[in-house]
Amino acid sequence: MKPFEYRRIHTVEEIGHDDPGQARFLAGGTNLIDLMKHEIEVPDRLLDISRLKLATLKDCENGGLRVDTLVTNTALASDPRVRKTWPLLSAALLSGATAQLRNRATTGGNLLQRTRCYYFYDTARPCNKRNPGEGCSAREGQNRIHAILGASDQCIATHPSDMAVALVALEATLTLRAADGRERELPVEELHRLPGDHPEQDTVLEPGELIVAVTLPAPQPGRQIYRKVRDRSSYAFALISVGVILQVVEGRVESVRIAFGGVAHKPWRARKAEAALLNKAPTEANFRLAAEAELVDARGYGHNDFKIPLARRTLIATLRDAAHSEEEVPT
């Protein structure tokens, strides 16, 4: 690990104007410390934010829930309100990592974890995300876990978070604080970017900008399901995951939200599939048409070709489960 300066802060005001872009916020550290051991992340300074008073869950007046950035993945997944009203989020969190990691990992940190692309981690191989302009080893290499949607010539990495997929389907919003104290709101869906010509940039955050909280709006009525397909039944990243909120009224799809994980550089909101389903009957044929509408531009790179039919089948299966369940989330 490269030497760095360590500073613990107790209030967000201490972040100040003078912290350069080379500083990193340290919270649970479950991804950042690992990346520093590999010398993929080499910050000059760590600002330890883990003792900021930002670890509570608060009810909002409109039926939503504000989740402070330092709430651990365990605390968020276990919260009775989340389990009852946003079970999609609890299920997504519990499908990821291990109890040891979830006990330590935070809400903000989960969103900002980096790709697990083999070549991003292998510092002996070119990677545009690690060293812009160097080339992408994954396009012609082992790319079984890589993107099928929204990739670029520069990068075909995927975002690994399960939690983020649920937050996108639930239309959660971030509260961000810039180094100069300005706050802004940003939909979680707009946090992560597609790789384009700048795969080194995972998100649209400005240097020094801190995720302060995630706010869950009162959920759309309907059944919420998170389904994750992976190489082993626990402690594995998604090959494909799907978060669905489906409401069927009198034999027609009244509302639907769909997000994919494991398919792109960001959690993938499946708006084409949603549009194809709205007001249609919840039939197998319509589920298939919706999946095909979303995947029309999907492409594989060899080893990951199987993900295209897998994504189609996983979405169909998840919609089928959601449509045929009696249980609805009370609102």
Next chain:
Amino acid sequence: MAVLYINGKQVTLDDDPRTTLLDTLRERPGLTGTKKGCDHGQCGACTLLLDGRRVNSCLILAIQCEGSEVTTIEGLSQSQGEQLHPMQQAFVKYDGFQCGYCTPGQICSAVGMLEEVGNGEPSDVTGRGEVTLSRVEIQERMSGNLCRCGAYANIVDAILDTANEHSRKTGGPAT
């Protein structure tokens, strides 16, 4: 000087902020019960209890833990007099290991896990209702601790027995 408390004893931290909690334990007070396996949070050999919660000590900077209470495998039996902790006894009784390298992490993880079950914290296999401890629950909840000797079946037996023994003694749920 920055300090933390390991098994109740005050330990002064290394000056270098790069030092992990795991390396601090092994190198400063010489508590080598906590093992370094992968050093990347994938194997669970370094699992210990930090302020009562199980964590991977390889992924935590010691300096972050200033003032915290750490319990390692060496500290688990401290409250038991001459006896081993019930979880340690169960691992012996059920042969929950072969080479033993993952065992301190397995045991600390299992102790932390039963606390989590007692708190009603769900796992990926719990579903919407209450937590009921079962083999499937234990398998899912212990997936962060690898055993390359493959003693998993006996590890699950040891944990189940410890949980059942506890509930028999306290009349409470199997935690």
